[in-house]
Amino acid sequence: MVHFKTLNDFNVKNKTVIVRVDFNSEVNPQTKQVTNSMRIHAHAQSTLKELIEKGAKVVVLSHQGRIGEPDYTDLRQHTDILEKILQHPVKYIDDLFNETAQNAIKQLQEGEIIVLKNVRSWSEETKKGTPEQQSKTALIQNIAPLADIFVNDAFSVAHRDNVSMVGFTTILPSATGRIMERELTQLNTVLENPQHPCIYVMGGAKADDSLEISKYILNNNVADKLLLGGIISQLFMTAKDLKLGKGTMDFLEKKELLNLIPGIKTLLEHYSDKIILPTDVALNINGERVEVLVNNLPSEHPIFDIGTKTVEKYVEIISTAQSIVVSGPLGVYENNNFCYGTKTIFETIANSKTSSLAGGGNTIAALDKYNLTSKISYISTAGGALVEALMGKKLPGVVALETATETKILHNKPPPTAKKKNIFSLLIRIFLKKIESVHV
Ligand code: 3PG
Numbered sequence: 001m002v003h004f005k006t007l008n009d010f011n012v013k014n015k016t017v018i019v020r021v022d023f024n025s026e027v028n029p030q031t032k033q034v035t036n037s038m039r040i041h042a043h044a045q046s047t048l049k050e051l052i053e054k055g056a057k058v059v060v061l062s063h064q065g066r067i068g069e070p071d072y073t074d075l076r077q078h079t080d081i082l083e084k085i086l087q088h089p090v091k092y093i094d095d096l097f098n099e100t101a102q103n104a105i106k107q108l109q110e111g112e113i114i115v116l117k118n119v120r121s122w123s124e125e126t127k128k129g130t131p132e133q134q135s136k137t138a139l140i141q142n143i144a145p146l147a148d149i150f151v152n153d154a155f156s157v158a159h160r161d162n163v164s165m166v167g168f169t170t171i172l173p174s175a176t177g178r179i180m181e182r183e184l185t186q187l188n189t190v191l192e193n194p195q196h197p198c199i200y201v202m203g204g205a206k207a208d209d210s211l212e213i214s215k216y217i218l219n220n221n222v223a224d225k226l227l228l229g230g231i232i233s234q235l236f237m238t239a240k241d242l243k244l245g246k247g248t249m250d251f252l253e254k255k256e257l258l259n260l261i262p263g264i265k266t267l268l269e270h271y272s273d274k275i276i277l278p279t280d281v282a283l284n285i286n287g288e289r290v291e292v293l294v295n296n297l298p299s300e301h302p303i304f305d306i307g308t309k310t311v312e313k314y315v316e317i318i319s320t321a322q323s324i325v326v327s328g329p330l331g332v333y334e335n336n337n338f339c340y341g342t343k344t345i346f347e348t349i350a351n352s353k354t355s356s357l358a359g360g361g362n363t364i365a366a367l368d369k370y371n372l373t374s375k376i377s378y379i380s381t382a383g384g385a386l387v388e389a390l391m392g393k394k395l396p397g398v399v400a401l402e403t404a405t406e407t408k409i410l411h412n413k414p415p416p417t418a419k420k421k422n423i424f425s426l427l428i429r430i431f432l433k434k435i436e437s438v439h440v
Contacts, residue, residue: 004401005175012056014110015148019177020164022154023062023078029070037081042381044085047153047177052088057108061164063120079115090115096122097142105146119164126162131400134167144171153177156382158397166400174404179381186378187389190357191222195322198223203230204328204362207257209387216392218271227276227314229306229330229341236277239264245298280307282338289337305331306341315348324349324356329366342366350375359386
């Protein structure tokens with residue numbers, strides 16, 4: 001396990017701190033308004049609040065969408081949302097690293113906070129490169145010299161080697177923000193030190209990602225049982241030579257997912273006792289839910305949910321868990337006729353006393369829909385970064401922090417003079433004691 005420098009390691013008072021956050025939020029494609037500000041809340045209530053309260057001069061960097069995509073916007077509304085959450089003035093600077101941004105940084109006073117322009121307004125931001133290469137780019141060269149510390153709080157972008165994610169760490173003393181710290185601690189628990197039995201519940205539509213995660217957690221003895229739903233379960237059933245029927249097979253073929261079957265067969269050969277598949281499913285027959293045992297398939301109708309018997313079996317296995325990871329809904333939960341599997345399994349996890357981690361856009365949306373969010377032990381702010389971490393991949397943003405510039409200058413240790421003073425007063429006390437004892 002790698003030990004990172006955190007905010008505990010630095011005295012930030014009156015220091016200029018560049019903080020990379022991830023304010024990237026869902027936006028309404030027509031109005032461009034942020035529709036879910038969960039990430040802004042997370043950074044505001046932890047790292048940014050703490051830095052302001054400790055008297056840092058805070059410079060916030062973030063992205064929102066990508067140029068040319070419907071979710072690309074500037075960060076004005078994010079700044080307003082941040083200001084409301086912090087109940088503290090936050091200034092938006094419509095510049096990233098030129099004179100206006102540089103002056104704004106130089107003029108910052110203790111406890112003040114500014115948000116710079118969307119980092120992805122600058123085309124170099126997403127160009128690939130090592131931390132050394134990225135550190136030579138205009139963003140870093142122009143603003144790093146004006147700062148004392150770099151804090152990376154954007155775990156959800158850690159799978160990108162973007163300039164603002166890896167370029168500062170070779171130049172500035174660097175630390176994890178509180179969100180990054182929390183995410184890495186949780187991941188370490190889940191991947192390196194899970195409480196056994198550790199149960200993974202996996203579904204959703206991204207079957208290729210789910211397969212890569214399955215390989216990693218099974219090959220590395222992370223998961224004791226893998227409960228499958230969604231598209232990935234249909235591929236596993238097909239790999240076991242179950243005939244699902246035209247409706248489902250047409251869909252899998254159209255999505256070009258059948259090429260995953262050989263990899264799934266290999267996993268089944270090695271881990272058939274750990275991989276648990278549905279024994280019954282809910283078919284969508286003209287919008288109606290019709291349950292059928294998988295042994296009674298094929299059907300021309302598509303599978304939209306796991307069935308009642310499967311739910312019972314999964315609930316029983318979950319009751320034996322000491323840790324649970326949830327990634328992806330088990331059926332088409334957006335349709336009320338097919339939400340039974342997802343709703344019941346998610347409720348079971350939320351109501352169990354076992355520690356649970358959940359992540360991914362659809363998982364969070366489903367937990368939100370059933371008001372279960374507060375009952376999950378840890379909800380990751382990340383989508384792609386979490387998926388890559390669960391696959392066992394090294395994340396460039398995390399690696400950059402691991403190898404960040406060593407510095408002791410700003411550490412929160414008592415200054416040497418104070419230490420010397422303590423030793424000096426101790427010697428005087430010993431000396432006085434000696435004199436006292438001679439005089440008695
Ligand atoms: C995310 O939402 O997963 C992060 O903000 C990263 O966004 P990206 O996929 O556009 O790099």
